[in-house]
Amino acid sequence: MPYRRTTLSRYIIEEQRRLDRGAELIALVNDIQTACKYVANAVAKGALTGAQGGTGQVNVQGEEVRPLDLIANDIVLGSCEWGGHLAGMASEEMEALHPIPPQHPRGRFLLVFDPLDGSSNLDINMTVGTIFSVLRAPEGVAEPKVEHFLQPGTQQVCAGYALYGPSAMMVLTLGNGVHGFTLDPAIGAYLLTHPNLTIPADTQEFAVNASNQRFWEPPVRRYVEECVAGRSGVRGKDFNMRWIASMVAEVHRILMRGGLFMYPRDTKDPAKPGRLRLLYEANPMAWLVEQAGGAASTGRERLLDVQPIALHQRVPVILGSRNEVERLDRYHAAYDRGEDQPFFSPLFKERSLYFGAA
Numbered sequence: 237m238p239y240r241r242t243t244l245s246r247y248i249i250e251e252q253r254r255l256d257r258g259a260e261l262i263a264l265v266n267d268i269q270t271a272c273k274y275v276a277n278a279v280a281k282g283a284l285t286g287a288q289g290g291t292g293q294v295n296v297q298g299e300e301v302r303p304l305d306l307i308a309n310d311i312v313l314g315s316c317e318w319g320g321h322l323a324g325m326a327s328e329e330m331e332a333l334h335p336i337p338p339q340h341p342r343g344r345f346l347l348v349f350d351p352l353d354g355s356s357n358l359d360i361n362m363t364v365g366t367i368f369s370v371l372r373a374p375e376g377v378a379e380p381k382v383e384h385f386l387q388p389g390t391q392q393v394c395a396g397y398a399l400y401g402p403s404a405m406m407v408l409t410l411g412n413g414v415h416g417f418t419l420d421p422a423i424g425a426y427l428l429t430h431p432n433l434t435i436p437a438d439t440q441e442f443a444v445n446a447s448n449q450r451f452w453e454p455p456v457r458r459y460v461e462e463c464v465a466g467r468s469g470v471r472g473k474d475f476n477m478r479w480i481a482s483m484v485a486e487v488h489r490i491l492m493r494g495g496l497f498m499y500p501r502d503t504k505d506p507a508k509p510g511r512l513r514l515l516y517e518a519n520p521m522a523w524l525v526e527q528a529g530g531a532a533s534t535g536r537e538r539l540l541d542v543q544p545i546a547l548h549q550r551v552p553v554i555l556g557s558r559n560e561v562e563r564l565d566r567y568h569a570a571y572d573r574g575e576d577q578p579f580f581s582p583l584f585k586e587r588s589l590y591f592g593a594a
Contacts, residue, residue: 244269244406244417244426251410264321264345264370265394265408269426271315272366272398272406275308275352276419279364279400304358305329308351308366322347323373324380326547328516333382333547342378345393346371346385348516353397354482363401365484369520370394382547389519389540396520397484407433407491409527414491433491435530439557441495443478443486451502455535455567483512487521487555491528496560500535501552510534510551514544518553531561535568 242250245266252262278285285304309329316322317334320341325334328350336342347370354364371387373380396408404419406426416430442463449457466474478495480486486497499511512518522532522539532539532555542551554564 241427241429244428247415247417247428248410251412260321260343261345261370261393261410263319264316264343264347267316267319267321268312268347268368268396269398269406271312272404273419273424274311274315275366276398276400276404278304278307278311279352279358280404282358282361300356301329302352302355302358305352305355312349312351312366312368316347319343321345323377324385325349326385326515327351328513328548331548333380333385335379344373346373346380348385350513350516353484353517354480357480357482362480363399363482363485363488365400365482365488366398367484367517367520368394368396369516369523385515385547386544388543389514389522392519392523395523397487397524399484399488401485405429405488407488407524409524411527414524414528416491430492433528435490435525435528435557436494437529437558439494439496439560440473441476441478441493442556442560443480443489443495443497445479445481445499446477448502448504451504453501453535453568453571455564455571456498456500458567459564483517483521487524490525490530490556494557496554496556498554498564499552500554508550510553512550512553514539514542514549514551515547518542518551521553522555525555529558530556531558533561533565535564536572 248262248265252259306329309327313325313334316325317336318340321343322336322345323342324336325347327334347368349366349368351366352364353367357364370393371391372393374384377384394408394410396406399405405416407414407416414433415428416433417426418429419426444460462469462471463475489495490497501509518539525532526540534542534552535554539553554561
């Protein structure tokens with residue numbers, strides 16, 4: 237029965253008692269869940285709000301801004317800046333930091349977030365979401381600067397995402413496993429529906445944007461070819477490929493049933509060695525995946541160990557079922573040592589499954 241389920245508010249209070257996480261962090265998570273409820277409501281209205289299409293603006297990432305990107309960003313800022321739990325915030329949609337307004341008290345935490353991941357899918361009514369990560373502000377810092385946000389993912393104290401799909405959900409970790417909560421619109425509360433999510437070590441499903449294959453490094457092309465070859469190839473089993481172009485949706489699928497997601501390093505734009513942002517996309521998702529028993533890597537190092545050097549830094553991302561991530565790490569290591577021969581794939585040549593006859 238729904239009234240017997242644990243609410244997100246009750247869960248985080250009980251975690252605070254059990255793990256001594258601190259009342260300030262718990263209050264901040266409550267502010268975040270409130271923000272996500274407002275965003276869920278705005279997204280659910282779709283074209284009824286008149287907020288479809290583009291704004292004509294480009295954000296700091298060089299990406300077109302959607303009206304709901306700005307709405308979601310303002311919702312998160314307004315919901316979280318007043319409570320006295322934060323020293324500062326940073327968002328995908330803002331080039332600079334967002335300081336806490338002087339009329340509000342300062343707190344001990346920093347919040348970084350992607351207000352609406354996958355917003356390019358809004359016009360076709362596909363799943364989108366909000367990604368967030370909470371860090372500790374350095375002791376004694378009331379007015380944080382960019383360098384105070386540049387902490388590796390191992391320093392996160394809370395991470396998660398809200399998913400806006402057929403049902404609205406919030407999935408988060410406080411460092412003690414991963415738990416999923418579904419929003420019950422009848423009572424306006426997130427209810428625990430997916431406790432202790434676990435990613436199986438093996439999978440037969442992977443997600444990658446195959447249109448970028450000509451820019452991939454040989455280890456990634458080798459891995460994808462082996463998967464596509466299926467039962468007749470060296471892997472000896474058939475794989476399915478998925479691609480939604482929304483990181484929230486991709487990671488959610490992996491948490492529900494396993495799989496691999498990757499946006500690997502490529503040569504499409506040499507100035508951007510990766511596509512996804514480290515602080516507010518890669519790190520929170522990597523921590524969730526690791527807490528659920530999976531693995532997360534750049535292909536060459538553990539994602540959570542990467543030392544940030546810029547607020548909007550991009551990194552390659554490979555995450556999901558542990559054995560697949562470790563396989564890709566081995567392929568990258570062998571290639572970097574020169575032990576792997578140059579990789580030529582019949583799938584990607586002029587006459588190929590992807591390109592067709594010349």
